[in-house]
Amino acid sequence: MLFSSSKRIRCGVAGVGSLGQHHARVYAELPDADLVGVYETSDARAAEICLKYGCRRFATLEELGSACDAVSVVVPTDRHAEVALPLLAQGTHLLIEKPLCASLDEAQRVLAAAQAHGCVVQVGHIEHFNPVMAFLEKQVRAPQYITAERLAPYQPRGTEVGVVLDLMIHDIGIVLALVKSPVRRIDSVGVTVLSKKEDIANARIEFESGCVANLSASRLSTKRQREIRLFQPDAYLSLDFMNQEGHLLKKSDLLAYGAKMKLGLVKTGDLSAIPVKSIPIEKGEPLALELAHFVKSVRLAQEPKVGAALGTRALEVAITITEQIQNARSAA
Known part of the structure; x- marks a missing residue:
């Protein structure tokens, strides 16, 4: 209609x-x-x-x-x-x-x-509507390795599910949208501390494309953190979803930096000369x-x-991770 x-x-x-x-x-x-x-x-x-x-x-x-x-x-x-x-x-x-x-x-x-x-x-x-994600969608073409870390202090709300369905699923959805490749293998670990479900979890996801994503989530942290780092053939990106800021290092700029070092135009070990660029992100409420x-x-x-198809794919991966953690705990 x-x-x-x-x-x-x-x-x-x-x-x-x-x-x-x-x-x-x-x-x-x-x-x-x-x-x-x-x-x-x-x-x-x-x-x-x-x-x-x-x-x-x-x-x-x-x-x-x-x-x-x-x-x-x-x-x-x-x-x-x-x-x-x-x-x-x-x-x-x-x-x-x-x-x-x-x-x-x-x-x-x-x-x-x-x-x-x-x-x-x-x-x-919600992170798919974070201005950080808009930048990633324009820049990411062939990701090879991704790390994501999501930390939050403990609170009773949300503990009807484990930290994977509570927090990590944000990064699962982000990675699935960026990699655009079927999942080949998932290996997970998790720890239960205060709730009846896992409160800390780590998952390593391998994709058919060869990309590997390493995701970590904790709801027992003393601070909040939502960061992602991504490596692809032409660049390294480090972004902060919470503060809506980040850095970009392009391979072409790094090669130019190396050439300057050979010519003696840059002192060896001068980290301040490495051409890392701040990313201009227009802030907005996701x-x-x-x-x-x-x-x-x-x-x-x-x-x-973010329709039902992506939501279901993210849920399927999250449940696989959750079940691996539960099965490991049962076998212990």
Whole structure:
């Protein structure tokens, strides 16, 4: 269904907790969207959000779906399918926070429902809308080796799943989008410390193209960090998703530097002369960019940048990593 260019898309949010409240805020700010209302089990939080943004609280998901063209599903991962399916049955377009679902079976049921009812489903892999990712998409052509590290302090929210589905899945989605090659092999390790699931994990992913990605994630850190380093034949890139900055070292510049060293124009060991360039990244709020893209996809009835296909591939890799960690723990 195509919407008129003058019609504002009626939006809602299912779950306005620590992340969902920001979905509500952005919808209220988008020029071509109207925040109609929310579905929330907490009376206090529902009242707070409705008062703040002048929207309505709906008693049921069905009422929310009937009043909205599009809804963000921002509930715990193990409830994604439970919330998404009745909304899809009403023809409501959805942005489902990452990961798509807690299992591949649930993901397939959501995808089947979306196709049956002609609904747009976008998966909330927010880093794909980070300006850092926009730079990577323009620069990355033939990646050979990638390292990514994602650290966060411990908090009870999100521990219904392990750190792989909670944090690492961001980098899994990024790597899959950049490498564009089938996965050949995955080797994983993980440690459980405070929760019932893995809290620290590392995965080595080999692709058919020959690229290798080494991903690390921890939710027991004293600091936050979201960094990626990428090597390809013509360049080395180091980028920070959190601070939206980075550095680029091109092979051509490095060869020129080596030539200057041979001519004595640069002192051996003078690291300050290495031609590392700062990357000019135009900063922006990833969530605002993500939801604006979702609203546009709904209006034009087009496949979103991070659709169900990529969301499912990322989930499949994440579940493989999780199962390897669980199996190793069981065998110990």
